[in-house]
Structure formats: structure tokens, C-alpha cells
Amino acid sequence: MISFLRGTVAHVGLSSAVIDVGGVGMAFAATPQTLSSLRVGETGTVHTLLVVREDSLTLYGFASPEEREVFEVLLGVAGVGPRLALAVLAVHSPEAVRVAAHSEDAKAFTKVPGIGPKVGARLVLELKGKLVPLGTPGEHAPSSSGSGAGAWKPQVLEAMTSLGWSEKDASSSIERALEDEPGLAEAGSVPEILRATLRWLGQGARTPAKSGSRG
Secondary structure, eight states, X not given: OOOEEEEEEEEEOSSEEEEEETTEEEEXXXXXXXXXXXXXXXXXXXXXXXXXXXXXXXXXXXXXXXXXXXXHHHHTSTTOOHHHXXXXXXHSXXXXXXXXXXXXXXXXXXXXXXXOHHHHHHHHHHHBTTBOOOSOTTTTOOTTOOSXXXXXXXXXHHHHHHTTOOHHHHXXXXXXXXXXXXXXXXXXOHXXXXXXXXXXXXXXXXXXXXXXXXX
């Protein structure tokens, strides 16, 4: 089993990245938050899980072992595949998923694009007891959190544009999202602000205005 990757980041795309490990390019899928923390040419580390299917072997990368653990538990829910499990973690932190499962908050899961009331209820039913809060709402806070006002914005904008939104639309979406959660801007956590923006976009059922180039 491949537990983690550490090496030079060779490529960062819209939904995946490649890390050069001893001359071998290891490709993996990941959430926007994890991808936004990687920089081409720099050393990167991700915790990984290999998902085996009849016709494919796909490696998934995570920012922490906790995130990987929640992903594995989500895969155990009937009807939830890797893509949907990754989408849940793109919108909610691992601790937020634990809290939603423990408190039977099905509405929290319906904030994820692709999850309706029925699937949300199923997630709560099957996850309760398997995921419990760890009491660390600020888990794996990034070292990239900005200490000054707005220091986080270039990184969040970069992550959003890499996902296909124009800089103008991304900037507007970030501002709208932070109107609902003003405390996030002060804290300056890049992953939390990115999650809030993706949640806001998901609630508004918006889709990115794709540019002509694909990363």
C-alpha cells in the first residue's frame, strides 16, 4: 500500500497532481485545498490511498491522515464513490464531516454538489457511530495562513482560477462567501476560505466559466 508521497511537485492540474518520487511520476487525485498547497518545483508531501476497481487503479492524495481516514469511511457508504467522497472533503473539513455525522445534520451534506436529501440522509444514517468529532475544529490549519489582512487572497484566487473560474468571478465569489462568514477573512486560513467559497458556489449551483486552456 502506498501510504504517502514525498518528492518534487512536477505538475498541478484542475483535479490532480504529479509528484516526482525518485524519478517516477506518481499521479493522484485530490481536493482543491490539497492541490492549492502544492507548488511546481518545490517539495510536496501528501498522504495517499490507492482505490482498486475492476478496470482501474487510482491514487488519491490528502493533506493529512485524518482527511484520508474520513475519505475511507465515506467510501463505505452505499452509493458513495471516490469522486463523491472527494467532493464532500472539498466542501467540508474532516472535522466538519465528523460533526455532521454525529449530530445527524443531513443538510450539511446536501451543501455538496451532487448530494440531494436522500443521499444526505443515507450518509447520516451510515456514518453515525463511525465518525465522531475529535474536538479539533481548526485541524491541520495551514502554515500558509496569512498574518496580514488579505494575505490569503492571492492563494485562494490561484486555487479558484486553477479550477476554471475567471479571476473576476473568483474574486467576486470569495467576497460573497465571506459576507456570510466574515470571521474567516480575519483568521486568514487559505483552505477554510476556499472551502467557504466552494460551499457558496455549490449552494448557488454555479459553474465555472472555463477558459480556453486546460491545465
